[in-house]
Amino acid sequence: MAERAPLLVADALEKVYGSGDIATRALKGVSFTLEAGEFASIVGQSGSGKSTLLNLLGLLDTPTSGVVRYNGEDTGALKPSGRAELRNGLIGFVFQFHYLLPEFSVWENMVMPRLIAGVAVNDAERRRGEELLHLLGLAGLGDKNANQLSGGQKQRVAIGRALMSEPELILADEPTGNLDSSNSEAVYELFRRVNAERGTTFLIVTHDRRIAQQTDRILEVLDGELVQDVPNDYRSAEKD
Amino acid sequence: MLSLRIAARFLKTSPGQSALIIAGIAVGIATQVFVGSLITSLQADLIDTTVGSSPHVTLLPPDGETTLPGSYAERVLDSEPLATDAVAVRDFSAIYADGDESLPLSVKGGGAAGIDGIYGLSGRLVEGAYTLADDEILVGAGFAEATGVGPGDELSLLLPDGRTGAYVVSGVFDLGAAAANERLAFTAAQTAAAALGLETDAYSAIEVQLSDVFASTEVAERLASELDAVAVDWQATNEELLSGLQAQSGSSAMIQVFVLVAVALGIASTLAISAVQKTRQIGILKAMGMGDGPAGRIFLWQAALLGAGGTTGGIALGYALIWGFSFAPVPFSIRPEPQFIAISAVVGISVALASSVIPARKTSRLDPIEVIQSG
Ligand SMILES: Nc1ncnc2c1ncn2[C@@H]1O[C@H](COP(=O)(O)OP(=O)(O)OP(=O)(O)O)[C@@H](O)[C@H]1O
Numbered sequence: 118m119a120e121r122a123p124l125l126v127a128d129a130l131e132k133v134y135g136s137g138d139i140a141t142r143a144l145k146g147v148s149f150t151l152e153a154g155e156f157a158s159i160v161g162q163s164g165s166g167k168s169t170l171l172n173l174l175g176l177l178d179t180p181t182s183g184v185v186r187y188n189g190e191d192t193g194a195l196k197p198s199g200r201a202e203l204r205n206g207l208i209g210f211v212f213q214f215h216y217l218l219p220e221f222s223v224w225e226n227m228v229m230p231r232l233i234a235g236v237a238v239n240d241a242e243r244r245r246g247e248e249l250l251h252l253l254g255l256a257g258l259g260d261k262n263a264n265q266l267s268g269g270q271k272q273r274v275a276i277g278r279a280l281m282s283e284p285e286l287i288l289a290d291e292p293t294g295n296l297d298s299s300n301s302e303a304v305y306e307l308f309r310r311v312n313a314e315r316g317t318t319f320l321i322v323t324h325d326r327r328i329a330q331q332t333d334r335i336l337e338v339l340d341g342e343l344v345q346d347v348p349n350d351y352r353s354a355e356k357d
Numbered sequence: 358m359l360s361l362r363i364a365a366r367f368l369k370t371s372p373g374q375s376a377l378i379i380a381g382i383a384v385g386i387a388t389q390v391f392v393g394s395l396i397t398s399l400q401a402d403l404i405d406t407t408v409g410s411s412p413h414v415t416l417l418p419p420d421g422e423t424t425l426p427g428s429y430a431e432r433v434l435d436s437e438p439l440a441t442d443a444v445a446v447r448d449f450s451a452i453y454a455d456g457d458e459s460l461p462l463s464v465k466g467g468g469a470a471g472i473d474g475i476y477g478l479s480g481r482l483v484e485g486a487y488t489l490a491d492d493e494i495l496v497g498a499g500f501a502e503a504t505g506v507g508p509g510d511e512l513s514l515l516l517p518d519g520r521t522g523a524y525v526v527s528g529v530f531d532l533g534a535a536a537a538n539e540r541l542a543f544t545a546a547q548t549a550a551a552a553l554g555l556e557t558d559a560y561s562a563i564e565v566q567l568s569d570v571f572a573s574t575e576v577a578e579r580l581a582s583e584l585d586a587v588a589v590d591w592q593a594t595n596e597e598l599l600s601g602l603q604a605q606s607g608s609s610a611m612i613q614v615f616v617l618v619a620v621a622l623g624i625a626s627t628l629a630i631s632a633v634q635k636t637r638q639i640g641i642l643k644a645m646g647m648g649d650g651p652a653g654r655i656f657l658w659q660a661a662l663l664g665a666g667g668t669t670g671g672i673a674l675g676y677a678l679i680w681g682f683s684f685a686p687v688p689f690s691i692r693p694e695p696q697f698i699a700i701s702a703v704v705g706i707s708v709a710l711a712s713s714v715i716p717a718r719k720t721s722r723l724d725p726i727e728v729i730q731s732g
């Protein structure tokens with residue numbers, strides 16, 4: 118029997134924005150594998166190509182060349198509807214900017230991926246949602262309009278939205294970029310817990326080395342290339 | 358149904374914009390309902406005045422004959438589903454002479470019930486009673502005024518063969534047209550037979566009324582082929598009136614088309630603006646895995662909701678205008694035409710849907726990365 122295919126494979130991903138004189142080679146052949154249950158981070162300077170990479174992995178954008186595989190399946194061969202289905206069910210995305218729907222309440226925003234999947238939200242999910250709101254420091258804000266929150270609160274709602282549909286993989290682009298250190302701390306604690314309890318895989322983009330130190334594996338992007346991919350003992354980092 | 362829910366929320370969160378476009382559609386549809394009902398009622402009124410109390414199809418003896426059998430009236434009613442009344446009549450002309458004065462009369466003899474079915478005389482009497490016993494005669498208001506005769510008076514008429522007939526006036530009618538009120542008179546069938554010297558089953562014409570006045574041409578053709586008779590329909594003898602009505606219908610249709618175009622442009626531009634305003638939200642929804650179809654349907658639903666709201670409001674407003682018109686000092690009233698209103702509703706909603714096609718297609722083609730990247 119063949120070995121189970123890894124959750125995610127990035128194979129020689131290249132991304133060129135524009136063409137001719139103004140062409141930017143944002144990614145120059147990035148390859149790596151992510152197994153189910155990993156808790157990894159991507160670091161790199163501003164403009165190094167982290168968001169570009171995450172957008173490709175999140176099936177929001179298509180690579181100029183190279184392949185993104187989920188569970189062994191080449192996503193380049195999928196129809197738009199197939200990609201949309203993976204985005205909805207397999208992946209939870211936390212964007213660099215929160216991207217909430219201003220017309221909807223906090224709670225509605227949280228369950229939107231479920232509604233898109235056509236799933237009715239039952240009592241158990243409602244309780245889980247309440248707990249998530251509580252853990253994210255948003256208790257009692259569920260009925261508030263998403264527009265009436267502070268930037269940091271919005272960001273936390275976006276995190277709740279990604280976690281709410283219990284995806285296999287969370288792709289997070291600077292998820293705590295505009296949170297203070299204690300809120301940021303709480304978010305990573307929550308991520309860790311979800312990773313441990315549910316085996317959810319995390320790939321977190323950050324330019325903050327201290328945050329990266331708290332993950333099990335650090336991938337470094339420099340100028341569109343993967344220059345480092347090292348395991349990291351986050352428990353030893355904590356002791357420093 | 359998520360598409361519907363999102364559409365409703367989008368509309369709810371920009372109430373001013375939604376209210377404006379609904380008002381726009383409502384005014385358009387109200388204009389449609391009002392103008393349409395006005396023209397239709399106006400024409401119905403005109404047609405009713407013209408042919409409401411006269412035969413729509415008249416059967417005359419075929420070439421070479423001078424009479425028709427009376428049984429044709431029953432055969433018409435039996436075989437022609439559109440025929441509501443049919444009566445066998447005997448027509449003769451007579452002259453009223455009183456000293457220097459002489460007035461020509463066209464007398465129609467037939468069964469009291471049958472005559473009433475065509476001419477509605479019982480409801481148009483101004484004096485006397487609606488009876489047609491032997492030797493009784495009903496005369497018009499104009500004739501009664503000119504000659505001074507009234508119910509109970511005796512009337513002597515000079516008959517075509519030179520004899521004089523003596524009749525008793527039983528009532529005076531007003532058919533609403535001067536010519537008919539001066540010239541027309543009615544007697545019983547057997548009275549007319551005596552005046553004409555005809556046998557019992559010989560009639561000069563069969564007069565027919567239909568449930569649909571505009572079917573008269575085809576009914577006339579059908580009857581002419583089924584019965585041994587010549588059929589004449591009212592449309593053949595009223596061509597000018599008909600072409601006038603047609604011109605009126607044409608211009609009313611044109612007004613309505615322009616109103617619809619204006620409504621369509623209004624909805625289309627509002628939806629296009631809304632689609633641009635909501636590009637970001639659509640991109641987010643798609644990034645979370647909403648399919649192209651459901652995303653596009655958001656705008657179809659918006660259009661449907663706006664169309665339904667505007668059409669309902671427009672029909673209500675149209676009814677209100679029609680109701681308001683009933684207080685206007687004009688000699689006829691507008692009836693709201695249910696069929697016309699149904700058409701307006703269907704057209705209103707379809708126009709709304711059609712004008713959402715472009716934003717819907719644009720939306721379904723939107724790539725989420727366009728939104729996610731631009732921050
Ligand atoms: N839509 C685009 N069109 C053209 N160039 C782009 C586009 N998006 C990104 N780039 C370029 O690609 C490169 C990588 O951008 P990317 O957003 O991936 O960087 P990043 O590592 O996420 O940076 P940051 O830490 O500031 O978010 C940059 O040089 C950027 O200017």
Ligand SMILES: [Mg+2]
Nearest residue numbers: 167168169213
């Ligand atoms: Mg970035």
